Amino acid sequence: MSKIWLIAQREYLTRVRKKSFLIMSLLGPLLTAGIFAVPVLIATLSDKDKVVAVADAGGLFADKLPEAQNDITFKRVSADLPTAKAEFNKAKYDALLYVPKLDIAKPDGFQVFSRKGLGMSLQRDIERSVENAVEAQRLKNAGLDQAVLKTMKADVSLKTISLSEDGERSSSTGVSTGVAYACGFLIYMFIFIYGIQIMRGVMEEKTNRIVEVVISSVKPFQLMMGKVLGIAGVGFTQLALWVVLSFGITSAIAGSVSPDKIVQNRVERVNAAAGATATVQAKSTKSEGNEIVKAFKEADLNFGLIAGCFLFYFLGGYLFYGALFGAIGSAVDSETDTQQFMMPVTMPLVLTFVVAQATLTTNPNGQVAFWMSMIPFTSPIAMMMRLPFGGVPMWQLGLSMLLLIAGFLGTIWLAGRIYRVGILMYGKKVTYGELSKWLFYKG
Structure with missing residues (x-):
């Protein structure tokens, strides 16, 4: 040894x-x-507010624009696409969402313009905002109250407890x-x-x-x-x-x-x-x-x-x-x-x-x-x-x-x-x- x-x-x-x-x-x-x-530091450095311009030719957001979410806010611009593009370039928005005249039953033709490519996070947030607006319009046409549907959704959090010979844990x-x-x-x-x-x-x-x-x-x-x-x-x-x-x-x-x-x-x-x-x-x-x-x-x-x-x-x-x-x-x-x-x-x-x-x-x-x-x-x-x-x-x-x-x-x-x-x-x-x-x- x-x-x-x-x-x-x-x-x-x-x-x-x-x-x-x-x-x-x-x-x-x-x-x-x-x-x-x-x-965390990268998120802090890149945590800049993004502004998305909305050219609503189809009237999807006639009542109100999508609510601000995360670091994204929405601003209404001209519904005419060429005019909206000019405003987009002049104001240097992060993205331009164009909503065409559409059939709410089969929505199609949405376009998003950006200068250097659209990030996945920003694209996902814009898509979610459009989807929510389409759903809200469909509910309104069907005579359903969206506020009532929201109150019916449940968010349940389970507390897990282990049972053993030593008791509960x-x-x-x-x-x-x-x-x-x-x-x-x-x-x-x-x-x-x-x-x-x-x-x-x-x-x-x-x-x-x-x-x-x-x-x-x-x-x-x-x-x-x-x-x-x-x-x-x-x-x-x-x-x-x-x-x-x-x-x-x-x-x-x-x-x-x-x-x-x-x-x-x-x-x-x-x-x-x-x-x-x-x-x-x-x-x-x-x-x-x-x-x-x-x-x-x-x-x-x-x-x-x-x-x-x-x-x-x-x-x-x-x-x-x-x-x-x-x-x-x-x-x-x-x-x-x-x-x-x-x-x-x-x-x-x-x-x-x-x-x-x-x-x-x-x-x-x-x-x-x-x-x-x-x-x-x-x-x-x-x-x-x-x-x-x-x-x-x-x-x-x-x-x-x-x-x-x-x-x-x-x-x-x-x-x-x-x-x-x-x-x-x-x-x-x-x-x-x-x-x-x-x-x-x-x-």
Whole structure:
């Protein structure tokens, strides 16, 4: 164990002292914060009020123009199309909507003019306004009151509650799905990043013949185990730095680019252009944003259990796959030769994410989710995507952990058998048949 510890210590210190580690430890949180901040900043910079001119030759908007929505206001211009185009160019409106004389039963012939192409969002809002006007005209012709129909529409919000042996617990499907994907993605990403580091480290020592000197003092199994544990420490260190720095950076910028402030600025601009109706709509947008925050607060997730299991499956999944990546590195001489062995190792990880979209998040307690959370190849991601939804019995969680530990011990033994032979073999193309023979070599 002392030799394994010395090797792990060397691997850890060698990597954390590199400039690349320090740079990525700082850039990681910035990129994380940027994922959330940049879209908001872009929306703020491009959040300019748009004015759509309406040439209503068909009288569709004879009573009133469409109500202002989002950042769009409507202004009436001449119903004559050539005159309307002249006004459009002179006033530099964002778009010109032309409503021809039409049959309300079969409305057709609408045209929208713009200078540099029409954005999808603006086009969708204009289409929605025209559709609403046509529907209102049809209801009026049929003698139906649109206000009465609106009062008959129901907007129901369901509060989900999980029933278990411990009692009732509030839940939120949206929040649970978000937490599940976040945990699964972090484990998936770190297994790949640091698993490949193990493989490249073993290949580098093998090709530089350094390992020939090292294994005169330690056994190949001890060398591989030390590498896996040392790089695992690097992964935990970087993850901890990312979490702490991401939280600090996100908290710092939240005040300046918060959705509430953006909505408030939008209210002030739209009010000046469109009056009190826009105020109601902007408040509705703000209410939707508050509902998301409220749902996250009310979701009674067991964050202690989720955090503890995340650390276990993060480490367990890394050790399980790290041993396999180390075995691949010892069996080949170049990264080109790794492709034939990488596919069987990485396919279960990719498969878990594919199945997650169809099964794990839609039926987290079904048979497929159960078996995937038991098999060590898929359990690190599958179980972490089940836990936020609740309802996972403790015996299933305990069994999954035991099987992952047993799987890790099995892969360490398997990788050690390959490592002791492959680490000193050069210039030979290794096949699966050759690997199977290495497992049964004596000594």
